[in-house]
Amino acid sequence: MNERISVTILFLLFWTLNVIADDGHTLWLRGQSIGPVKIICSKSSASINIAKQELEKSWHGTPGATLVLSIKSDSSIKGDGFKLGSGKIEAKTDLGILYGVYELLRRQQTGEKIIEEMSNPSYDLRLLDHWDNLNGTIERGYAGNSIFWRNGNDSLTVTEHDKKLWQEYARANASIGINGAVLNNVNSSPRMLDGKILKKVQAIADVLRPYGMKTYLAVNFSSPAVLGNLKMSDPFNAEVIEWWKKKVEEIYSLIPDFGGFLVKANSEGQPGPQDYSRTHADGANMMADALKPFGGIVMWRAFVYSPKEKDRAMQAFSEFIPLDGQFRDNVIIQVKNGPVDFQPREPFNPLFGAMKKTSVMPELQITQEYLGQSTHLVFLATMWEEFLQSETYQEGKGSTVARCTDGSIFRQKHTAIAGVSNIGLDTNWCGHHFAQANWYAFGRLAWNNSLTSKNIADEWIKLTFAQTPPDKIGSSIFSKNWTEKFLGPVKTMMLESREAAVNYMMPLGLHHIFAGDHHYGPGPWYAPNIRPDWTPPYYHQADTNGIGFDRTRTGSNAVGQYHEPLCSQFDDLKTCPEIYLLWFHHLPWDYKMKNRRILWDDLCYHYNAGLQQVREFQKVWDRIQPYIDSERFVAVQNKLRRQCLNAQVWNDGCLLYFQQFSRRPIPYDIGRPMNNLDDLIKSDMKRR
């Protein structure tokens, strides 16, 4: 064999292996340096040293260029913000420098221009909430067990492997600006505050700290009684107050920069101040007082609802609005984006903008509990963009949810946002390679809540899938071929994916029609003998007269919780956006839609459109095969196949079930169901 041929073969072999082996563990942090950089920085600290290492590891600027990192007192820079410029990064804090470095590297790798620019975070606190249990399982986790907790004799030992994983985790978060983590489930075990467990929390906090991540804990309101053996946990009881004070002191002696508590109280069976006829404010303030001397905060959740009330969607507002102004200034009310529960589509929770004298933070769900878990490809940034840009009208036009929560409109003491994490022990962290994009998007939006989902998708795809290190500096670092054949189609697919899921699961404002309590497949029929607000018929209200939840002024009057003109807009069929139609209205099957179709037909077309969209995603994916490593290609291809099968089940289950009431044919120009309703009801989507 001549030498040239054998070199070529060797090269091809190396290239193929290189392309084959990619398990996704490195996330969006794949950039390897293309040359040296000269760093000038007079300061040294754990975070600054990480910044320097990152530059050396991933520098994509002109080889040999000089970069000056400097700490400056500049009033235009807020918190851990930074100023980017040619050859320099300025910040007020070490973390500002670190975030500036990550931004610079991201721009170099994505070919985005590097201009004189200021970047201040939208929210001071940008947190991941882990719903991780002490035994290592994760509530609504679909990517393996917890990276923090496990069962067994070694449950509290901290291994080198643990530390390495936590460090990788902290690095990924810092690279997108996330600066805190709640390490355990909001359905919290009182044991969480046990001294032995706190030692492990300390070990985790020590690893996260240099990356700017603070540690928080979800606490159980009954801890004084259950863990401290007190007679009760009444927030007005002197012994209870003292117990929390002592506990907080103990925590800060181990973790001096501890962030604070997250509390789910009097919600879904969790204990809370109402057990002692006290209010949410009484409970939250008691904890806030204990944390105050140390600078800690309380994030008190507004996710409350009781089976006695007529409309679950209204309860957070009814319980919390009367308490506005009664909370200590280190309490933040944490509110889910929608008024029911992380559904594929909900209007925004009316508490946003309405609670004017209290710090309010959005809670988003990154883990896809209601959006196909780790099987379906659903890019959530479009949903979050829709939510953040929702107009509340609370202080006139321009009072978007984003501006009502980030301090632009109300002078809230703390600005914060949290996302329920989708991270587990799976090698690729999130179960589905594309679910990494949701973790990424959450961090990016928490830093800058006016980013578009389109830009976020663009960045993420470039960072995650670009194959060869770019050889040129500037905007042309990606080949025309790759941009047209890979970036474009994959981006379009991501941007359409959430609407596709809404279409095949719950179009036109339908919500919470999931099977059983796994929240995966369809179950509009699911109505065992449990509280009605845990069953789909409560939400869809389908009968022979029609379908939808009447929340108009003559119905539950949930519309009344929205500020005008929204209230009238949602109330009036002529102006209610059709995406929320059945959220706010109960309508006859032959109601005329804007496109002149009757409601039943339009519903069928929506389900069918969702199904067709996922079938298209399969084609998109098969076509991009030459541009991606085989490991990730095959993994996503398999997931898309299952997503299509599932979408078919959603289509068939919902249409056949609702057809019993509509008593009309499925329009003949769309595909016929492929499953029998009885079989679907029996299998209850247990086989995913």
Ligand code: GCW
């Ligand atoms: O979405 C629901 C989930 C519960 C969760 C609850 C909550 C942690 O089904 O698993 O409990 O919300 O947010 O508290």
